[in-house]
Amino acid sequence: MLGGPIGSGKTNSLMGSYSLKLGEAVLRSRTRNAQKSARIEADIANRIKSEFISNMSHELRTPLNTVIGFSKLLADHDRRPLPQKDIVEYAQLIQDASSNLLTIINDILDISKIQSGHFRLNWQEANLDEILESVTSQYRMLADEAGIALDLDYGERAIVIRGDAQKVRQVFGNLVGNAIKFTERGGNVVVSAREMADESIKVVIADTGVGMDMQEIDVALSPFGQVDGKRTRWREGTGLGLPIAKALIELHGGTLVIESAKGSGTTVCVTFPPPSMLEMMRHDLGLKPKRG
Ligand SMILES: Nc1ncnc2c1ncn2[C@@H]1O[C@H](COP(=O)(O)OP(=O)(O)O)[C@@H](O)[C@H]1O
Ligand SMILES: [Mg+2]
Incomplete structure (x- = not known):
């Protein structure tokens, strides 16, 4: 057949x-x-x-x-x-x-x-360690008042990134602000930055605060999304910080990833691409060729 x-x-x-x-x-x-x-x-x-x-x-x-x-x-x-x-x-x-x-x-x-x-980003060379110093010193008093230890660690060398210094500052201001805002008295917040072997830059903001489950992370990353209305209302905020931070980092060719678990703190990991990769993404990122 x-x-x-x-x-x-x-x-x-x-x-x-x-x-x-x-x-x-x-x-x-x-x-x-x-x-x-x-x-x-x-x-x-x-x-x-x-x-x-x-x-x-x-x-x-x-x-x-x-x-x-x-x-x-x-x-x-x-x-x-x-x-x-x-x-x-x-x-x-x-x-x-x-x-x-x-x-x-x-x-x-x-x-x-x-x-x-x-x-549009205002691309320039910026010292990431200086930005992080300035952000952590801005939040030092708030952290002291809240009884939270705030530490910054960027190793020995200056860390240079290509990006919009003002916007990068805004991103880390928001992330450090969140870490303090959602951590209880006696907890700690650690900001660390390193240049990796592939020349990408990795910044980690780790707190010992209230944490979020997977679904809450999704909510937190969506515009105007706040996880716990009551808690956030008490703490103030519009729920715009995280989605803006993620979008700004992606406009830099980087990534922003949140790892968290309810009750055991939150780690936000931001990476900036190595210069060679930035070069390849130049067109997509609207980055003008270097002069000279
Ligand atoms: N480090 C953190 N620990 C626990 N929850 C967080 C943390 N960062 C953000 N969140 C949650 O994500 C929500 C959104 O954060 P964000 O966009 O910065 O807005 P806002 O700070 O204005 O509330 C917060 O309201 C909070 O519920
Ligand atoms: Mg915020």
């Missing part, structure tokens, strides 16, 4: 119409599934949107209320004189709240530029 006709004409035509019907049923079910998943996606998008609006309103309103409240007290100074030390303190509070507001607004602008592919 090999090579001969399979079945009679009648069975063939029956099979033909059966497979036609099956095809139609598959198509119908695919369309139904597509409609269903489009509906689910729209639901998720709506939920994220409303969570975003309520989070954002809170994040924007808190510093704005500070600005309005304390500037009103200052403006009333002629009628209700304030002691000199209060004037200085109120001005300081207004300054802190406004710079907090500016950070939030810049984050929103960054994420929308990144998402639309319009974000």
Whole structure:
């Protein structure tokens, strides 16, 4: 029978119409599934949107209320004189709240530029050890107040990277800030940086804090995603830091990977590619050829 006709004409035509019907049923079910998943996606998008609006309103309103409240007290100074030390303190509070507001607004602008592919890095040579020194000293007081040991270790040699120094600083500021924010009193945060044998640069930020499970890591990496609403609300934040950090590192040709387990701390590992690989990715990264 090999090579001969399979079945009679009648069975063939029956099979033909059966497979036609099956095809139609598959198509119908695919369309139904597509409609269903489009509906689910729209639901998720709506939920994220409303969570975003309520989070954002809170994040924007808190510093704005500070600005309005304390500037009103200052403006009333002629009628209700304030002691000199209060004037200085109120001005300081207004300054802190406004710079907090500016950070939030810049984050929103960054994420929308990144998402639309319009974000451009200001490429230059930068000393990573200096950036990490400055970030850790910025957080030293906060860590001391929170009873958390903060250590930096970058070995003996200066570590030079090619990238946008200001943005790299922003990334590590956020990662170190998170590590402190989500670690309990008595815990520790260690930042270490090394040049690897293949000339890539690896920076690890390890904390002994609350940690996250796999699903929570996914949430944390998505824009506006915060793992534990209550805890984060208490700690403040927009949930934009991590997705921006990851996107910025990827714009540098690098990677940002989070390893964590609930209750046993978090390790964020950032790598910058070796110069030879950066050279190969030059076109994709929008990096201009070196002059001279
Ligand atoms: N080191 C960490 N340990 C535990 N949870 C973390 C850590 N870093 C980030 N997270 C979780 O990921 C969420 C998102 O972080 P991020 O994007 O920086 O936003 P934000 O700091 O504004 O909350 C945090 O709200 C927190 O739930
Ligand atoms: Mg953060």
